[in-house]
Amino acid sequence: MPSTSTNARPKTVLITGTSSGIGLATAVAAAREGWHAVATMRDTSRADALRKAASEAGVADRVEVRRLDVTDPASVAACVDAVITEHGRLDAVVNNAGAGHLGTVEQETVADVRAVMEVNFFGVVEVTRAALPHLRASRGRLITVTSVGGVVGQPFNEAYCAAKFAVEGFMESLAPLAATTGVTVTLVEPGAVASEFVANVNVDIPAALEAAGPYAPALRNYLDRTAGAFADAQSPAEAAATITEALRAVRPALRMQTSDAAGGFVATKLKDLDGSATLAVTNGWVA
Template structure:
């Protein structure tokens, strides 16, 4: 299986690249800046696997085109795409952020996913392949003080849910893998931003933000965190599942967290309904 993964310089992307390679996949591990590949290469060496590291910036159309053209030329096929690349918005509220920062979050976390997927789709159709996207619990349950990130992940959820029945009719299985809190990554962590600095920038929302942080750091979220390797294992299992569901939580905690919002936890009911709309049957 030839698998292309975005955002592999660290975190879940790095772990997924290594885990997929260990499972026997040929992995094209992409990142915006290949000079930041040392951590990935070290992890691959430690695991005894080889990765094909290439540049791909999800916000740069020519780099997407060049990367996918290179995969087509060198391998003749692409069996799976894992959309993992993403950014976090560090501003505490919509009012405290700038429109530029809000748009930048959507540009990477939503439009970047679509940009890579649409270029990869002809290759995936030809291979009868898989399109996996890393979603988030924040794309199902809107998160206070994470409005831009939640909006981007909600958009990804809706786009992929709409795409899935059409893609399936042409041989491509679409799945959204939904993690919760991943404890051993740098995602959403900023060296110069902490509880004190964000609260100071929160204006009238400072008391609300303080209460929110108490909840995040409190007993309600005990057991919520996973390692990046656990999330990666779920992604690779979904890649190789002969009949993957549309929505795949990465843990029992995630499944419980989104349960109040979802009457259709794995998306099967909506997918069955939507297939009828396009004449694809049940």
């Protein structure tokens, strides 16, 4: 828990991707629990929604907006250095920034796939690398928002799931080493969340269906299934509650799902030694 001493500075958490959705909700929720939230985003002109939410929650003084582009090493280094210079400490990082993607490898370029990896995987690596020395000094927390798509591969999401799988493997590998220096590593795995994330994929559905060729029937079925899943999506605040739980827990788990539905979905894969149970689920999305 953040310190409540009047003589001590509050603990500082740096959160990426806070202009909307889970990141915005996490910044506000962490501030409500007493953290000083450094809420970062690539374009700070999009901070109005966050500032409004923080003001309404009565925590505007504990939410600090800063620019950070996870795909730009200089931007990452400058932001982390500024936090240390001004606050003297970094107690937790929440890697939340990411971008959705819809497509299949036969119908997109390798450059498209690289771009997905750049923001969803290498951006996490860049922030983690810059933050670790400071988290080691504070014996802090490294929390990364992945997805159930980081555990279960999903049709028309090859590039996105590949990036999230990579993040899961990266953090699972880092966790025991980080623990030897007092840093805890946690992966937070949301399922469907009602946010701007899906809208930001920017897919022209009629055009995508027209261009899908032999995959058009499968894409239509997948889109119908996905629309139903997001109709029952949890709120960003509900997902953020799992992140704040990871911030306050004495010994947070390596993996935390943000809902019972996400937990059940991930469990299908983690106990599925030959892959048949997983494919039984995902085949039904496109068939």
